Amino acid sequence: MSEEKSLNFIEEIIEEDLKSGKYKSILTRFPPEPNGYLHIGHSKSICLNFGLAIKYGGKTNLRFDDTNPVTEETEYVESIKDDIRWLGFEWANEFYASDYFEQLYGFAVRLIEKGLAYVDDSSSEDIAKQKGSPTVPGVRNQFAERSIEENLQLFADMRAGKYKDGEKVLRAKIDMSSPNMHLRDPLLYRIKHAHHHRTGDAWCIYPMYDFAHGQSDSIEKITHSICTLEFIPHRPLYDWCIEKLEIFPSKQYEFARLNLNYTVMSKRKLLQLVNENHVTGWDDPRMPTISGLRRRGYTPESIRDFAERVGVARRENLIEFSLLEFCVREHLNKISLRRMVVFNPIKVVITNYPDGQTEQLASENNPEDVNGGVRNLPFSKEILIEADDFMENPPRKFFRLAPGGKVRLKSAYIIQCDEVVKNDDGRIKELRCSYIPESKSGTDTSGLKVQGTLHWVNAADAVEVEVREYDRLFRVENPASEEGDFKDYINPDSLTVVTGYAEPSIKEAKPQDRFQFLRKGYYCLDKDSSANKLIFNRTVTLKDGWSKAK
RNA sequence: UGCCCGAUAGUAUAAUGGUAGUACGACAGAUUUUGGUUCUGUUUGUCUUGGUUCGAAUCCAGGUCGGGCAACCA
Numbered sequence: 001m002s003e004e005k006s007l008n009f010i011e012e013i014i015e016e017d018l019k020s021g022k023y024k025s026i027l028t029r030f031p032p033e034p035n036g037y038l039h040i041g042h043s044k045s046i047c048l049n050f051g052l053a054i055k056y057g058g059k060t061n062l063r064f065d066d067t068n069p070v071t072e073e074t075e076y077v078e079s080i081k082d083d084i085r086w087l088g089f090e091w092a093n094e095f096y097a098s099d100y101f102e103q104l105y106g107f108a109v110r111l112i113e114k115g116l117a118y119v120d121d122s123s124s125e126d127i128a129k130q131k132g133s134p135t136v137p138g139v140r141n142q143f144a145e146r147s148i149e150e151n152l153q154l155f156a157d158m159r160a161g162k163y164k165d166g167e168k169v170l171r172a173k174i175d176m177s178s179p180n181m182h183l184r185d186p187l188l189y190r191i192k193h194a195h196h197h198r199t200g201d202a203w204c205i206y207p208m209y210d211f212a213h214g215q216s217d218s219i220e221k222i223t224h225s226i227c228t229l230e231f232i233p234h235r236p237l238y239d240w241c242i243e244k245l246e247i248f249p250s251k252q253y254e255f256a257r258l259n260l261n262y263t264v265m266s267k268r269k270l271l272q273l274v275n276e277n278h279v280t281g282w283d284d285p286r287m288p289t290i291s292g293l294r295r296r297g298y299t300p301e302s303i304r305d306f307a308e309r310v311g312v313a314r315r316e317n318l319i320e321f322s323l324l325e326f327c328v329r330e331h332l333n334k335i336s337l338r339r340m341v342v343f344n345p346i347k348v349v350i351t352n353y354p355d356g357q358t359e360q361l362a363s364e365n366n367p368e369d370v371n372g373g374v375r376n377l378p379f380s381k382e383i384l385i386e387a388d389d390f391m392e393n394p395p396r397k398f399f400r401l402a403p404g405g406k407v408r409l410k411s412a413y414i415i416q417c418d419e420v421v422k423n424d425d426g427r428i429k430e431l432r433c434s435y436i437p438e439s440k441s442g443t444d445t446s447g448l449k450v451q452g453t454l455h456w457v458n459a460a461d462a463v464e465v466e467v468r469e470y471d472r473l474f475r476v477e478n479p480a481s482e483e484g485d486f487k488d489y490i491n492p493d494s495l496t497v498v499t500g501y502a503e504p505s506i507k508e509a510k511p512q513d514r515f516q517f518l519r520k521g522y523y524c525l526d527k528d529s530s531a532n533k534l535i536f537n538r539t540v541t542l543k544d545g546w547s548k549a550k
Numbered sequence: 551u552g553c554c555c556g557a558u559a560g561u562a563u564a565a566u567g568g569u570a571g572u573a574c575g576a577c578a579g580a581u582u583u584u585g586g587u588u589c590u591g592u593u594u595g596u597c598u599u600g601g602u603u604c605g606a607a608u609c610c611a612g613g614u615c616g617g618g619c620a621a622c623c624a
Binding site: 005006008012031032033035065067068070071124127128131132133134135136137138165166169178179180181182184187189190191192206208209210212213229230231232233234254256261267309310311312313314315316317318319320322323325326327329333334338340367368397399400408409410411412414441442444450451452453454455516518519520542543544545546547 | 561563623
């Protein structure tokens with residue numbers, strides 16, 4: 001009750017708009033261009049737009065901003081819808097800017113009729129030149145003097161396909177000396193004889209972003225059109241179009257996009273990583289794409305929590321990856337099944353355990369979940385433990401196994417190391433230990449206290465699995481801002497493949513299952529798995545206080 | 551040397567003229583059959599210079615620094 005969460009600046013605007021009666025309810029939109037996969041940065045925008053509508057009882061449209069047929073594909077449309085649904089959001093309507101092409105054409109005609117737009121025959125080089133620079137005003141050319149009738153005819157001819165790509169454009173007539181470059185007679189329509197993923201060959205002229213986005217918002221009666229900071233200078237043009245066309249006044253608000261350290265967050269760069277095979281695809285678990293994070297084992301809940309925690313403001317930011325890791329650990333800790341997997345095994349022979357005997361020991365599936373149940377672990381004379389968990393000459397505060405020392409095997413017995421058997425080359429062959437029969441987990445009457453508890457696997461039942469351990473994709477915090485090519489900063493060790501020896505219950509793993517490999521990290525089954533070869537992705541390690549102390 | 555946006559602990563984000571708070575990180579301790587979890591504590595901050603005011607992170611002015619803007623991309 002008492003914890004009143006403060007509002008971000010957009011929520012403040014919305015609450016004010018609702019309170020003043022400006023709107024009875026709000027309508028937002030998420031407007032991706034279908035030219036790539038969605039990434040964690042988009043998830044901030046998705047959570048914001050959908051989250052706002054949920055919070056204030058409004059609705060959100062999904063609108064594909066598909067005004068450039070050259071780069072856009074249906075494959076991307078499908079992946080985007082999958083990702084949004086997976087994140088847990090439902091859109092009120094699925095729209096496309098291309099749905100409005102006819103209407104947009106009409107808007108352009110209206111502008112021409114008002115003397116506010118003209119057809120320009122200049123080359124793109126000439127247009128750029130005439131625009132001037134931020135410090136030098138632009139100059140208007142003779143084409144701006146064409147009559148309304150001529151412009152109407154020319155624009156109709158553009159649509160009819162009488163001209164080649166680049167021969168003509170439609171421009172707004174605003175102010176060639178505006179300090180805002182976007183107002184120096186911006187292009188409204190260009191000719192592209194290209195096949196569109198939805199309208200096919202119906203059109204050969206396509207509206208530019210600035211003539212499509214705001215009007216699409218307006219057509220849908222979007223109340224709050226939320227975009228990123230780089231569109232701030234577009235806002236006067238957004239408002240200009242709406243004002244001159246006298247259509248529903250949607251309003252644009254800008255927030256700072258999400259940046260995450262040790263990765264890149266631009267579709268162009270991510271596409272390069274895919275195309276040049278630095279990763280295996282858009283859903284490579286090292287990618288910051290939503291599909292990559294999903295395959296890596298991230299949960300929608302953790303990503304939504306992350307989006308909530310990073311906040312919404314207007315200043316540039318670079319979020320630490322550790323925050324994302326915190327969010328996913330927090331969720332996975334609650335839901336994942338505990339399993340024991342040894343990565344770098346050494347054999348332990350329990351000398352006083354009866355030959356040929358195997359017993360089943362129950363172990364909780366998840367100590368965080370009282371209803372999680374248990375599974376059985378076979379235990380016998382020969383088991384495997386982690387090589388790291390034994391040291392012949394341990395430093396102080398080493399809570400694991402050492403010659404003469406005692407340690408608990410998780411959910412099993414306390415053992416004591418009696419002898420280290422080595423190969424000729426001096427490497428440890430096996431540890432010979434004795435167990436304390438009355439120290440059995442749950443019925444321990446030994447009275448012994450040990451400092452360490454180890455994970456282990458019964459040697460005879462160990463299941464070999466492939467484990468893919470991922471590390472950050474880049475060696476530097478902000479690859480995009482480094483000198484030279486961002487790809488020079490790729491971390492060569494972002495993927496390490498190891499073999500794990502898992503307890504037998506791992507064979508029941510299903511694609512949706514999430515595991516905590518005890519004392520190691522969180523893992524999930526990868527889609528590359530087959531019946532006789534299980535492959536796990538490491539989502540994130542467990543926090544490790546010991547390796548830091550060393 | 552134009553215009554626009556921004557600047558609060560290491561990183562984010564609050565405080566809306568009246569006690570600078572929260573989260574993550576880091577560090578220390580307690581608990582623990584995961585060196586995990588949980589719990590407790592500690593550390594570190596208003597870019598700068600003036601002004602307005604009883605009182606400024608907040609308002610005003612100058613400066614500094616960072617980002618954006620001159621695609622027939624979105």
